[in-house]
Amino acid sequence: MIRMLMRVLGPEYARPVRRTVALMTAAAVAEGLSYALLVPVLRALFGGTPADARPWLIAFGAVVAVFGVLRYAGDLSGFRGGSTLLQGMYRRLGDHLARLPIGWYGAGRVGEVSVLAGHGVLQAMSVIAHLLAPLISACVTPLTIVVVMLAFSWQMGLAALLAVPVVAAIQIWTGRSMAAADAERAARDHDATGRVIEYLQAQPVLRAGGRTAECFRLLDDSLRELQRASRRSMLSVLPGVLGLTLTVQAVFTALLVLGAYLALGGTIGAAEVLAILVLAARCADPLLSLSDIGGRLHAARSQLVRLDEVLRTEPLPEPREPVRPVRHDLEFDSVTFRHDDRTVIDGVSLSVPQGRRLAVVGPSGAGKTTLLQLLPRFYDVDAGAVRVGGADVRAISTDVLMEQIAVVFQDVYLFEGTIEENVRLGRPGAGAAEVRAAATAARLDEVIERLPGGWETNVGEGGALLSGGERQRVSIARALLKNAPIVLLDEVTSALDPVNEAAVHEGIERLMAGRTVVMVAHRMRTVRRADRIVFLDAGRIVEEGSHDELLRLGGRYAGFWNISVRSS
Incomplete structure (x- = not known):
């Protein structure tokens, strides 16, 4: 996704995007570490000397402050970068369209480019400003928490780590299902848009021939097909959402059972089990949000693919050593x-x-x-x-x-x-x-x-x-x-x-x-x-x-x- 975004934007915008990604990743790691510090805090509070929790609480506050600064800087960089990239994308797209041969602008191409240059560019560039931070947080923060869990209890950490490939497989499978459904919906959307324009432009001819009802049926059929395709697109997301929810709940239940077993066996203290379960519960929210983020990212990615196709269309080649004619024959x-x-x-x-x-x-x-x-x-x-x-x-x-x-x-x-x-x-x-x-x-x-x-x-x-x-x-x-x-x-x-x-x-x-x-x-x-x-x-x-x-x-x-x- 990021690679495609960089290819569409061009190399001149690589640096601000990398800086934004680095800030957001650092913020997500800091967020995970702040949750991880709950383990020694709770262990001290439930131990014999609660006063030992003071330095850990100070460390917790410091990490939270660092997280706040990094999150603010990352979000600010994302919004500023998104605005800059949006202007740059419009400029690059406009310059490229001006260099394409006139023959490229065939039937239906103008409407397609109009939609792409309006809604498409805004949706694609929203990745930087609105989707990148929650995506990185949903991926990096749980991974950071899992690493901390491994440090305190390798058994529970390993159990949590086993969920990673399952979640990744569900996301990949859902993305592929959505791709096919979205391709059909885009085709139906293009057809319906053409029918609407045709119906509006042909009003004088249709009214003169008394054929408005017939043409309206064609438009109505096209809109019904779009509605069916949109319903199939939404239903394609449902298995992924249910699968992800069941996986997260199953992993949390497994951690609860495993923690109880280890605590009863004396392998780990009850305070550590409680703290690790708190961390596991905190992982659930960002993981469950992957379904919503994934859907929006997929929609943005489909627009990036269309932008990439347009920008990769070869313009008429310019001469390396141009000549200037002196006559006008x-x-x-x-x-x-x-x-x-x-x-x-x-x-x-x-x-x-x-x-x-x-x-x-x-x-x-x-x-x-x-x-x-x-x-x-x-x-x-x-x-x-x-x-x-x-x-x-x-x-x-x-x-x-x-x-x-x-x-x-x-x-x-x-x-x-x-x-x-x-x-x-x-x-x-x-x-x-x-x-x-x-x-x-x-x-x-x-x-x-x-x-x-x-x-x-x-x-x-x-x-x-x-x-x-x-x-x-x-x-x-x-x-x-x-x-x-x-x-x-x-x-x-x-x-x-x-x-x-x-x-x-x-x-x-x-x-x-x-x-x-x-x-x-x-x-x-x-x-x-x-x-x-x-x-x-x-x-x-x-x-x-x-x-x-x-x-x-x-x-x-x-x-x-x-x-x-x-x-x-």
Whole structure:
């Protein structure tokens, strides 16, 4: 458990964890020794000279004081360490997630990571602050007491020592039983969470189709399965709790019988037997608490396992000797990319000279967006190479590569905050005049003027308080402020009304001016302005040329163009 915790946290946090463990272990030993001193105290009190108990009582008080100091220091170190480790864990997890390829964020992955980053991290890091001290106390204090019992009566000490492997076996068996039950419960929990999200997101469609009751049955079935799995998980703990309780009671009974036998035989005094039985009774509480602690530790360990799996996922490798491109031309050299078992891009070769515009068109599922995402290295190719300024993107550091590229997505995501804060994401150090100039170029100033809060208007989570066209203008202003030499556009006007489309087009034209551009679009109004057009189908280029050349060819592109003309 501790080893896994250290692996998840990383080597930089090893020292505070070791210090905390050492303090808590010392406190547990001191607690055991304080109980052990009850043996000479009781022996003196029940002997002929009770005054002989005075030095032992003084020693008992001193050990209790040492225990109190050590326990306070250990708990304080645990709470402070837990807080520090929690912040460090969030930082490490965030840094790692930012380096993982976009393809890793598949269906259901975002929800899983959200739960892990929230409840999962808190539960895993609670080990240091809340579970480590009682766990160490439950293990070390009874062992210390058993060692003391061996010193006063090897027979009774040996009898108590025989319980150690039995308790360990019960804990291991219970942990394995819980692991299987918890794995099932986690799977059911994931399924139920997905059903809840599906039910909420699909309300407009379900109500329009009159299918709400049917979908609710699916959700209800999923929740019932979760309830059954949770019940099985709880029942899996019951045999361990009963086994541990019976073992502790059986050992105490055996010690009582053995102590009486030894006392009657004159091998040991009645005072020693009484004191050892007091120690044995004191062992019972921490041992019985192992069931509860073990359950909570197992739950925390399952979260640590999930965190470990995420953190061990290999990010895209960074080059050891990164290069910095000096040009801004683009090239796809026999590029092949596969996702799962499907070939999305199949042997594509094309180039975009610096300052020119390339448009990529084709039917849905042709691989257009994937081709665009290979340039900023959202994925690594399976074969061939993607080059920026003649340099393979795998040989360019992520920071340098992203400095060269501005991306405007079809689905714009804005962070909860003000409009100005979202625009400044393009270049946080930009001056106020530069931010205003970018907003004007993107025609975002029109939006700001009619909003009551102006620049300080909160956009809501994901930009929910703005319309689609307004979000696109923020995104274009952000890209303009970044002032990158390469611009990637992905279906930026596919779902806009005519007024917003005209405003966004104007902003896009200003964004593309003098830059190397790759655009994915269905709207032919944007495509015809490109210097070169490629028609992509099933991951392959089937046609390429200028707008006029492709129209004269009368092929797939011409068919797309004619359909767009008739529908306009």
